[in-house]
Amino acid sequence: MTDSPRITERRARVGSWLIAVAIAVAGLCYSSWVLEFALPIHVDYVNSFLSELDAEGKPYREVFSTGDKIAATLMIPASIGGLLLFPRRALTTVGWIALLCFGTSTIADVLMPLHDCTPGDGSDCGAGGLFPQLHQPHALTSTLAVTSIAVAVFAFSLAAYRYHRWRILREAGVVILVLGASATVWMLVADNLTGNYALGIAQRIQVGSMSLWLITLAAAVVLEAREWIEPVSRR
Template sequence: MTGSPRIADRRLRVLSLLIAAAIAIAGLCYSSWVLEFVLPIHVDPVDTFLSELDAEGKPYREVFATADKIVGALLMPAAIGGLLVFPRRRLTTVGWVALFCFGAATIADVLLPLRDCTPEDNSACGGAGSELFPQLHQPHALTSTLAVTSIAVAVFAFSLAAYRYHRWRILREAGVIILALGAAATVWMLVADNLTGNYALGIAQRIQVGAMSLWLITLAAAVVLEGREWIEPVSRR
C-alpha cells in the first residue's frame, strides 16, 4: 500500500514533464520567425508583419505554417493536462484556459492566412485602411487578435497567481520582466499604428512575439524546476 502514493507521485511528475516539454517546444516553434534572417525571403523587418511570412503565395509559407500548427497542436493538450494534473485555483484555471485558446487561435491563423497585399490591388486586403498595414482589414487579423489577447490573459493570470499563491518564483521574477517587455511592445504598436508615418511597427511586433516565446519557455521551466509546488496542495485563498 505504501507504494501506491509513490507510483501516483511518479505519474504526476512524468505528466508534468510532458506538459513542460510540450510548452517549451511550442515556445521554440513560435519563434520560427527568426528564420527570416536565414532564408532568402527578402522582407524588411522594420515595416512588415510576421503574418506576411506565411501569407498565401509566399515561398516558405509551409515552413512557418507548420511551426504554427505545431504550436497549437502542443499547447491545447498541454493546457488540458495542466487543468487535470495541477491543483485548480481560479487564476491558474483562467491561465490554462487562455493558453488553450491561444493554441486554437494560432491554428486558426494558419487556416486563415494573410492574403498578399500589393499597392496595385488593395482590394485583396479588404478595402481602405492603414496604408502601412492594409492587411489589418483581413479575416486573419481577427485570429491574430484572438491569439494575442489569449496569451496576454494567460500571462497576466499566471503572473497574478504566482504572487497570490506565493509559488513559482521563476514566474514572479523572469515572467514579470518578460511581461513588461511584451506590454511595452504592445503599447508601441497600439500608439504608433494610430500615428502618421512609419514607427517601425514590424520591430515592435517582433519584440512582442519574441516575448511570447520567452514566456512560454519560462512557464515550461516553472513546471519543471518547481514541479513539486505545482503538485503539492496549497491553501485556498
C-alpha cells in the same frame, strides 16, 4: 484499490515533464519567424508584419505555417493536461484555459492566412491605416491568439504572487511580461499616428516575448514540479 502516494507523485511528475516539454517545444516553434534572417527572403524587418511570412503565395510559407501548427497542436493537450493535473485555483485555471484558446486560435490563424495583399511588399490593400491586414479574416484569429496568451501571462503572473510560488514566473516571467506589454503599447499608440514607427520591430519583440514566456512557463513546471503538485493553501 487506490494507488500509493509514491506512485501518484511519480505519475504527476511524469505528467508535469510531458506538459513542460510540450510547452517548451511550442514556444520554440512559435518563434520560427526568426528563420527569416537565415532564409533567402527579402523582408523589410522594420515595417513588415510576421503574418506576411506565411501569407498565400509567399516563398517558404510552409516553413513558417508548420512552426505555428506544431506550436498550436502541442499547446492544446498541454493546457488540458495542466487543467487536469495541477491544483485547481482560479488564476491558474484562467491561465490554462487562456492557453487552450491560444492554441485553437493559432490553428485558425494558420488555416486563414493573410492574402497576397501585404503592406510589406507595397501592395495596395484597398484600406487605410497602418494595419490594412486587419480588414481580412486573418486579423480576427491573430487578435484572438495574442489576446489569449496575454490573458494567460497576466493570470499566471498574478497567480505566482497571489499563491507565493513559482519564483521563476515572479521574476523572469514578469520581466518578459513588461517587455511584451511595452511592445504592444508601442504598436497600439503608433497605429493612431502618422508614419510607420518601426512596427515590424515592435511586433517581433511582442511575438518574441510570447515565445520566451512559454519557455519560462515550461521551466517553472519542471523546476518547481513539487509546488505544482502539492495543494495550494488558501490565503
